[in-house]
Amino acid sequence: MKRTAIEFFVGIFVIIGIVAIGYLSIRLGKMGFSSNDSYRLTAKFISVTGLAEGARVEMAGVQVGCVEKISLNQDENRAVVILKINKGIEVDEEVTASVKTSGLIGDKYIRLKLGAGDELLVDGDTIEETESTIDIEELISKYVFGGV
Amino acid sequence: MQKVILIMVFSVFLLSTTFAGEPTIQLQKHIKTIESILKSKNSRRSGRVKDSSVEQIRQILEQFFSWQEMARRAVGYKTKKWVAVPRSDRDAYVKALKALLEETYVGRLNEYNGQSFVFPEGGERIFSKGRKAEVKSYFELTDKQVPVVYKMFLHKGIWWVYDVKVEGVGMVMNYKNQFEPIVAKGGIPEVTKRLKRKMLALKAKRGKKR
Incomplete structure (x- = not known):
């Protein structure tokens, strides 16, 4: 026993x-x-060259989330990025998401710049305003061969 | 029963009038009016656009361009915060911003030479549950097309422009980047002060040119 x-x-x-x-x-x-501690937003970019899954999402230099998934929408020829944003971080509907580089040759990250929209984005919403990576080669070719 | 059918028909009719391409239709109408004013022969005197024509254009702008909403976004204030600012401060700021923009762009009207805006098919996108829209257009120059994107919001059946993006550069974003540090330091009255100072400098410069 x-x-x-x-x-x-x-x-x-x-x-x-x-x-x-x-x-x-x-x-x-x-x-x-579970996704209790975060929510997801979608952003479509023309190009996300150099951006990797797991990259930082920053707001005023502070990390507020990360890149969860990058995929391609072939119909629109756009990169679709799913961002995982920490719960409690409020993002308004006029926010701008841009692909930025930390330093000159650093890693790529997503910068969120808040707008003045009155509605907040919720889980599953799409960020309407995006800025893609600056393509240095494209800029040089524009300079060399002349812009149209 | 007849009443029900009548309401149904009416609501469908209303839906169709405020749906399908409404932002583009409204915007196009105003742009065409401005173009026709500029194209008319008696709009100019010795190469310069007459003051009366400028005034006409200004009045048309008032019908579809929301200075208030543009100015609010330029300082990055949400409506709640914006409304909390004393009305006199808000009005003075909007007036100063409007005056500066007019001072900058009215002179450029003289350079207008019959070019027109083209609204491509499928260039419209409605989002935010039908409250906002983006309308793409091209400004046709002789050797190239300049993309111009209008951002609009719906208010009581009218689509108002609150931001214009030319070649990917947004007007609101441009001012926001400049105004935000100033607002953080001295609030909206400080921005108004700077705008007025800039306005005086521009006027002095124009005076010298003459």
């Missing part, structure tokens, strides 16, 4: 341990079970 009690408690501890390890790995791996 006593032996059964000990085995029972050991079993409980093992289960607690497995749950704790599971929880830790999810937290450290930034996977997350």
Whole structure:
């Protein structure tokens, strides 16, 4: 009888341990079970050259989220970027999302610049105003061969 | 029963009049009027657009260009914050911004030489649950087309322009970048002061040219 009690408690501890390890790995791996701590916005760009999934989303230089997914919309020939924004960060409907480079040759990130819109964007909404990456080669060719 | 059918027909009719391409239709109408004023022979005297024609254009602008909304966005204020600013401050600021824009652009009207705006098909996009729209157009110069995008909002059945983007550069964004640091320091009265100062400088410069 006593032996059964000990085995029972050991079993409980093992289960607690497995749950704790599971929880830790999810937290450290930034996977997350639910999206309770963030919401998603979509932005369409002409080009997102150099932008990677997981890149920072900044507002006034402060990280407020990250790039969750980048895909291609072939009908419109646009890059579709899904941004994961931290809960509690308010983004208005006239916000501008631009692809920026940190420093001269640094990583690409998304900068959000708030507008003066009265409505706030909610999960699943689309950012209407976007600015794509500045393509240096294109600028040089425009300069060399002349703009049209 | 007849009443119900009547209301249904009426609502469908109303829907169709405020739907399908309404922003473009309204905008195009005003732009065409301005073009016809500038194209008419008696709008100019010795190469310069007459004051009476400028006044006519100004009145048409009032019918579709929302100076208030443009000015509010240029300082990055949401309506709630904007309304909290004393009315006299707001009015003085809008007036100063309007005066500066007119001073900058009215002179350019003299350069107008019969070019026209083209509204391409499918160049309109309505968003924000039908409250806002973006209308693309091209300004046809002899050797190139300049893309001009109008941002509009719907208010009581009228589409008002609140921002204009020329070659991808937005008017509101341009002013916002300049005004925001000033507003942070001295509020809207400080912006008004700077605008008036700039206006005086422009006038002095124009006076010298003459």
